[in-house]
Amino acid sequence: MPHQQHESATHRKVGQVYLVNSIVLLKQFAAILLIFIGAFLIMWISNRSGVMPKKTQLGDPDSTIISTKARLATTSNQKRIAFVGDSSCLVNIHIPTMNDNGIDAVNLGTLSYLGIDSFGLLAQRFCQNKPDAEIFLVLHPECVRMVASSSDHRNILLEALDRATDSSTQFQLSNLRKITVDDFSSRLFDGWLPTPLKGRLGYRYGFTHNLMSEIFSTGGFMEETSRFDASDFHGSSDYRIARRVQNECTLFRSYLPNGVRVYLLVSPIPQSHATRGNEKQILEMRSEIGKWIQSENPSKNMPTVLPDSSFGTVTHLLPNSAREYTQQLCLMLSQ
Amino acid sequence: MIFNSNIFILFFSAFALIYWLVRRNQRCRDWLILGSSFIFYGTWDWRFLGLLVVTGGIDFVCAYKIGISHNPTYKKRWLMLSILSNMGTLGFFKYSGFFLESAFHILEIVGIQSTRPVFAVILPAGISFYTFQALAYTIDVYRGHIKSETNPVKYFAFLTFFPQLVAGPIERASVLLPQFRQQRFINDSMILRGVWFILWGFFLKVVIADYFAPLVDMVFNVKHLGGSVNILATLAFGGQIYGDFAGYSLIAIGLANTLGFELSANFSYPYLSSNIQDFWRRWHQTLSTWFRDYLYIPLGGDRFGSFRTFFNICLTFILAGLWHGANWTFIFWGLCHGLALGCYRIWRTSKISASIRIPKIVGWGMTMWVVGIGWLFFRATSVSHAWDMVRAVAKDQPPSWSNDYALAVSFGLLAVWFYDVFNKHFHWERVCAWPWSLRVVVKSILLVFIVARWGKEPPSFIYFQF
Structure with missing residues (x-):
């Protein structure tokens, strides 16, 4: 037999004897590898050629939130006021309460990982053909001190806003799985097979497309489902402005058309977490960031500290508290 | 690792x-x-x-x-x-x-x-x-x-x-x-069989079990969910634990094969079992035979009448439950199977069973019902948690996403059913008779699925905690 490696089986101390036809094995493994590579190639070509359904970006909660907000920014033609910002904006600004108070607004709050300049991109999309639009930038002190934003999250937003070409069509060796099988299965299954949300979002919303439809129906609001426990939280309340913020704020402003009015709103922190120095730090934040984004009238009357019982997490208010907070905001706006 | x-x-x-x-x-x-x-x-x-x-x-x-x-x-x-x-x-x-x-x-x-x-x-x-x-x-x-x-x-x-x-x-x-x-003598067939088992094992773990895992967690990890989702989550857990454990066993057997060693089979399409005894001949076979040989038979087995047999079966299963973990839920899981198997033995040895023939599909349904109740206890964090979930089926409103949940679970269960039917009809000896090109195609498809679902932070196997 060709290439057969037949060793003596008579020696008492021999460990194992390989009675292997190398050609047969190599042929089989090579064929598996070829088909495997072929399958990846077909998937990549299918993703590129456009024969596959369009990507829904509903694979995970972050993508779902970001892409839903991009759609909201694009489709909210009748609205004049938009709230953009981190997740404290997403869960603290209750749009149905605003509507009850006669304020027609949309909540475009997303996630702090995006960075302030990315919030500007959403605001820019919202402001298209709206010279009299008003933008509220809602930031939590936790977001302001964050050292860096995530380029992955920004890419999701850019794709959702159609500002970047679909990354699945660009060949990158380092991202081979994403551009082939991940995108292929996402295009194939996301449209009809529900994707469960992990963690606490799963209990409340179930699946990614439920989250999307609920965000849509509430004008961009998402409920916080946890409950804040001060004894479990060990984070620092020394809030400072990270270096990146000034640059991001300048970019944020540059994305908006002239004439669009911008306001800054600093989200509240829990009572037990607040220290004496916070008041000064938050005033500084309002003044500095307000200057960088050319905020017209910093919202001095809104509370910066609320009781622990109002919070789901250190940055997020519980749904009822979000309603009360929004009610207070409506009062401030009407003044 | x-x-x-x-x-x-x-x-x-x-x-x-x-x-x-x-x-x-x-x-x-x-x-x-x-x-x-x-x-x-x-x-x-x-x-x-x-x-x-x-x-x-x-x-x-x-x-x-x-x-x-x-x-x-x-x-x-x-x-x-x-x-x-x-x-x-x-x-x-x-x-x-x-x-x-x-x-x-x-x-x-x-x-x-x-x-x-x-x-x-x-x-x-x-x-x-x-x-x-x-x-x-x-x-x-x-x-x-x-x-x-x-x-x-x-x-x-x-x-x-x-x-x-x-x-x-x-x-x-x-x-x-x-x-x-x-x-040890290692030939082509052994290596190819090992690879076949390893691929199917990984498929069961990373494609099937890890697909079910978030679906199971989103119901079992939260209170006050009611309606059909509790039943569906229990079925999903049945799929998850099967994929997880049978997957591990197949990978172990496959790895051993590639090294020239033979390990015993642990699962043989258990979800096609038509009665509970059959189920235990197909589920975690090495554990069930261990308990049979080192506990049930020394206790007397079925040699001392119906009552003693019933008692021996229940005791064996309670201890098998306790083997899984130190929690009352596992004891209830064992008791549930012990009672079912004890009742089945009494029925089978009775005169009525000779005259009444239960259709296979009914037997299968009853078996899956018992197995499902067992899984509910097995996955629940406490007996009261399991009981709350049972009560909530009728009492509480299902969540708004229950239809999506049903669709997602059904899709996974279909995959499990497909695997068991495939495994029953195409065991390795039959697969060997296939043209090599067909085997290669099946292996490649499995590999694509595995790579697609292979995670950066892989979830552990359920049975590692035991």
Whole structure:
């Protein structure tokens, strides 16, 4: 037999004897590898050629939130006021309460990982053909001190806003799985097979497309489902402005058309977490960031500290508290 | 280090290469297996290697003493020492907290208030598996079924053989130990069969079990969910645990095959079983036969009438439940299966069963119903949690996403059903008769699915906690 490696089986101390036809094995493994590579190639070509359904970006909660907000920014033609910002904006600004108070607004709050300049991109999309639009930038002190934003999250937003070409069509060796099988299965299954949300979002919303439809129906609001426990939280309340913020704020402003009015709103922190120095730090934040984004009238009357019982997490208010907070905001706006 | 991680793939590749290099020397092979198994186990917690060596060492000495002795009393004493050593280890690490907690709970019920001590013991990975394997070895030596091993390297290589160390199959010494004594012959068919099993194992774990995992968690990890989702989540858990455990067993068998070793089958399409007895012939076969041979039969088996048989079955299953974990949920799981199997035995031996023929589909439905109730207890965090979930089925409103949930679970269950039907009709001997190109295509498809679902942070196997 060709290439057969037949060793003596008579020696008492021999460990194992390989009675292997190398050609047969190599042929089989090579064929598996070829088909495997072929399958990846077909998937990549299918993703590129456009024969596959369009990507829904509903694979995970972050993508779902970001892409839903991009759609909201694009489709909210009748609205004049938009709230953009981190997740404290997403869960603290209750749009149905605003509507009850006669304020027609949309909540475009997303996630702090995006960075302030990315919030500007959403605001820019919202402001298209709206010279009299008003933008509220809602930031939590936790977001302001964050050292860096995530380029992955920004890419999701850019794709959702159609500002970047679909990354699945660009060949990158380092991202081979994403551009082939991940995108292929996402295009194939996301449209009809529900994707469960992990963690606490799963209990409340179930699946990614439920989250999307609920965000849509509430004008961009998402409920916080946890409950804040001060004894479990060990984070620092020394809030400072990270270096990146000034640059991001300048970019944020540059994305908006002239004439669009911008306001800054600093989200509240829990009572037990607040220290004496916070008041000064938050005033500084309002003044500095307000200057960088050319905020017209910093919202001095809104509370910066609320009781622990109002919070789901250190940055997020519980749904009822979000309603009360929004009610207070409506009062401030009407003044 | 878990099978579904990149580090294990690297570890096994390096191991296979060195294994091939040392093929001419059996002693080197045994040392290599032993050393690699220790590295594999040490990656969980190296401190427990000492425990493994000590308990394994006691069993080695006990079995050796039993083997050389001709005095029955003397033999019995060494056997008792081995049993005490294994059960003591298992009892301390796995059950001490549970029994202490239960004792204090009972004291509180009868009105005696006392301060509960803080008692937390880390559970060594795979302790239930390797203690049972070691115990079976000394019992088999005592019964004269096998000869005791005199070479400690071979013995420890058998006990810690890394493909099956942490979650089985629980291998009998009569099957595995002789394989370490002989030279192994590895041919094309063995390697190809090993690869076939490994691919199907990974498919079951990363494609099926990990698909079900978030679906199960989103219902079991939260209270106050009601309606059909509780039933569906239980079914989903049945799919998850099957994919997870059968997947692990297949990978273990496949890895062993590529090294020239044969391990026992652990699962044979259990969800196609038409009665509960059939189910237990197909589910976790190495554990069920262990309990049959070392507990049920010594208890008397079915030799002392219906009532005693019923009792023996229930006791065996309660202990099998307790083997899984120190929680009342596992005891209820065992009791549920014990009662069902006991009732089935009574029915089968009765005169009515000869005249009434139950259609297979009805038998299958009843079996799955019992198995489902068992899974509810198995997955629930406490008995009251399981009971709350049962009550919530009728009492509470289902969540708004229950239709989506039904669709997602049904899709997964269809995959499990497909796997079992495929496995039943196309076992390896039949697959061998296929043209090689067809086998290659199936393997490639499996590989694509596995790569698609392979995670950066792989979830562990459920049975590792036992």
